[in-house]
Amino acid sequence: MQEILDAILSTDATSADFANIALPESYRAVTLHKDEEQMFAGLASRDKDPRKSLHLDDVALPELGPGEALVAVMASSVNYNTVWSSIFEPVSTFGFLERYGRLSPLTKRHDLPYHILGSDLAGVVLRTGAGVNAWKPGDEVVAHCLSVELESPDGHNDTMMDPEQRIWGFETNFGGLAQIALVKTNQLLPKPKHLTWEEAASPGLVNSTAYRQLVSQNGAGMKQGDNVLIWGASGGLGSYATQYALAGGATPICVVSSEAKAEICRAMGAEAIIDRSAEGYKFWKDENNQDPREWKRLGSKIREFTGGEDVDIVFEHPGRETFGASVYVTRKGGTIVTCASTSGFMHQYDNRYLWMSLKRIVGSHFANYREAFEANRLVAKGKIHPTLSKVYSLEETGQAALDVHQNKHQGKVGVLCLAPQEGMGVRDHELRAKHLPAINRFRDI
Ligand SMILES: NC(=O)c1ccc[n+]([C@@H]2O[C@H](COP(=O)([O-])OP(=O)(O)OC[C@H]3O[C@@H](n4cnc5c(N)ncnc54)[C@H](OP(=O)(O)O)[C@@H]3O)[C@@H](O)[C@H]2O)c1
Numbered sequence: 001m002q003e004i005l006d007a008i009l010s011t012d013a014t015s016a017d018f019a020n021i022a023l024p025e026s027y028r029a030v031t032l033h034k035d036e037e038q039m040f041a042g043l044a045s046r047d048k049d050p051r052k053s054l055h056l057d058d059v060a061l062p063e064l065g066p067g068e069a070l071v072a073v074m075a076s077s078v079n080y081n082t083v084w085s086s087i088f089e090p091v092s093t094f095g096f097l098e099r100y101g102r103l104s105p106l107t108k109r110h111d112l113p114y115h116i117l118g119s120d121l122a123g124v125v126l127r128t129g130a131g132v133n134a135w136k137p138g139d140e141v142v143a144h145c146l147s148v149e150l151e152s153p154d155g156h157n158d159t160m161m162d163p164e165q166r167i168w169g170f171e172t173n174f175g176g177l178a179q180i181a182l183v184k185t186n187q188l189l190p191k192p193k194h195l196t197w198e199e200a201a202s203p204g205l206v207n208s209t210a211y212r213q214l215v216s217q218n219g220a221g222m223k224q225g226d227n228v229l230i231w232g233a234s235g236g237l238g239s240y241a242t243q244y245a246l247a248g249g250a251t252p253i254c255v256v257s258s259e260a261k262a263e264i265c266r267a268m269g270a271e272a273i274i275d276r277s278a279e280g281y282k283f284w285k286d287e288n289n290q291d292p293r294e295w296k297r298l299g300s301k302i303r304e305f306t307g308g309e310d311v312d313i314v315f316e317h318p319g320r321e322t323f324g325a326s327v328y329v330t331r332k333g334g335t336i337v338t339c340a341s342t343s344g345f346m347h348q349y350d351n352r353y354l355w356m357s358l359k360r361i362v363g364s365h366f367a368n369y370r371e372a373f374e375a376n377r378l379v380a381k382g383k384i385h386p387t388l389s390k391v392y393s394l395e396e397t398g399q400a401a402l403d404v405h406q407n408k409h410q411g412k413v414g415v416l417c418l419a420p421q422e423g424m425g426v427r428d429h430e431l432r433a434k435h436l437p438a439i440n441r442f443r444d445i
Pocket of ligand 1: 080232276322341367
């Protein structure tokens with residue numbers, strides 16, 4: 001492993017040098033153990049502690065298949081899917097691995113008694129499999145997390161429609177929270193040159209998801225002048241949605257739960273900010289009944305910021321707790337675009353407000369390769385910035401996941417894998433200097 005790291009740090013190692021490095025038989029990786037699937041049975045979600053379920057193990061290097069790459073991972077990040085996986089909710093991820101393993105002898109590699117998590121990486125290509133022409137050893141890359149087989153016609157307009165669509169490092173094995181990862185080469189994207197390894201690794205999953213959900217025609221198709229209500233506007237997804245709204249000439253109305261988070265939204269350039277804790281919204285009167293007066297109170301607050309206008313788009317992901325309010329506050333003909341249900345997936349809303357006002361609910365999930373490329377390109381050009389707040393070591397991934405689980409974090413939480421320290425990997429210092437304050441916005445808040 002030291003030889004790999006030395007080659008990366010030397011900055012003048014050639015592709016041939018990387019291709020000639022003998023790969024180790026094993027590497028360190030953050031894993032879940034199949035025989036611990038039931039370890040949290042009977043506990044409430046908030047009491048399930050990722051520090052207990054996430055392990056740092058030595059694992060065997062997987063065999064490299066056609067169309068794949070082994071990548072030396074310098075840094076990765078924690079996503080909410082790391083939290084879901086680590087608390088075995090809503091289901092254990094080992095079911096995904098078993099199902100994938102039934103597809104072919106090659107996918108059988110993924111069905112193991114351990115699951116290596118992680119859906120982001122920044123690093124260097126070590127080996128490519130048969131049939132790969134676009135990438136070579138030594139390339140500095142980030143990876144998006146869409147894994148597709150594309151053997152069916154269904155995915156050929158939009159790869160997210162592939163019946164064998166999976167999220168790498170969540171529904172597949174050999175993820176990015178490790179020293180080496182296995183990806184399909186159609187997951188690879190050029191690493192933004194002005195960013196450190198940990199900064200470059202942090203946008204991937206949430207940036208691509210927010211791009212499709214808000215900007216792409218496959219999502220809400222946001223346009224200039226739109227009012228966009230963004231739940232969790234300083235969180236993983238929301239911190240990118242806020243940037244896309246601002247960069248695209250729309251007006252974000254940011255919902256957060258503390259003054260510190262409101263301050264971050266202001267630093268990004270947002271002016272309309274609602275502190276849901278300070279306002280004390282209570283959309284549910286009890287377990288089964290919502291309070292439409294609270295929906296109206298939110299709607300009135302929004303109109304104070306917009307000069308009386310309602311929102312064109314709601315960027316939804318909290319789910320059950322907020323969905324009734326989201327449908328209510330959307331303008332006539334507007335769009336509620338949802339990619340998640342953090343607070344519960346059985347939603348309830350008053351359908352009269354949907355059909356009578358001709359609103360649309362659009363489901364969105366990750367992004368296709370083109371959308372992920374476009375989202376990464378905007379980061380590489382310095383138009384969208386990483387929202388990294390804190391960085392942990394691979395050993396501390398359990399704590400990093402607990403922070404996200406307890407909503408104690410801002411933006412994204414990074415993890416150093418092979419990188420010995422923060423701050424390495426910058427190749428374009430001029431572009432970095434131009435955007436340094438924006439790159440560091442979320443740090444040390
Ligand atoms: N389908 C996909 O492709 C996809 C991709 C990425 C993420 N996701 C899912 O989307 C969800 C959010 O992911 P993330 O990375 O943005 O997580 P995150 O970093 O935890 O941010 C979510 C934010 O939502 C807000 N929030 C949480 N619970 C809420 C509630 N009950 N009511 C109102 N606001 C609430 C919080 O902000 P405040 O406390 O400041 O309000 C929190 O910071 C997760 O469930 C994740 O699994 C789905």
